[in-house]
Amino acid sequence: MKRALVLVVAVMLGGCSLFKGKPEPVRRPVAVVKPAAPGLQDPNGTPIERVPFRTGVSSATVEKMAKEQGCTGGQGAGLMTEAGPVEVYRMRCEDGAMRGKVFTARCELRQCKRM
Template sequence: MKRLFVLVSCVLLASGCSMYGKQETVVRAAPARVAAPTPVLVDANGARIERVEFVTGRSSVTVERMAKLKGCTGGQGAGLMTPEGPVEVYKMRCENGQTFTARCELRQCKAM
């Protein structure tokens, strides 16, 4: 038992002594940058254009398949434009700059 105690204490001392020979490097964080305010988008009549965050919905995949049949591909996919519920409206941005819009009522979707 004494041998085990001596062995463990020697290992602890040896590992503890090696800590003193090393120097710690201090990494300092870069100063925080203030984000530039996002520009306000305005249409030709001066009305403010609001950006809607991309949100997927229950019928997003169905609308993406419908859009692909119409030749609309690319982008993030079909995003939900209305709150989730029995009637939902989806929009998808196409590669060619057009948008594909569909209305789904109880998961039955039709192009608009």
């Protein structure tokens, strides 16, 4: 009789763990943009971040504008902001009159102007 009572108590206590509810969702870390290279900082001490190259709807238009200003070469015009009605593009000038400079343009509803 004692064995049966011990067995019933053990089953009841073991079954209680089934009613804890939903398990906690696994929290994963958010991707963080890493600095371009260790030690690179702007004059204020803020780390310089490298933005991945992405093309956008108006990349070709901005590349033509840059070429007219003497900026050529590189990967082309990369989208710096989220895609939407207003976008900012950036292009590094590796050849031409603007060598070593950056050409930036703002496009609103595919109408682009140099910044």
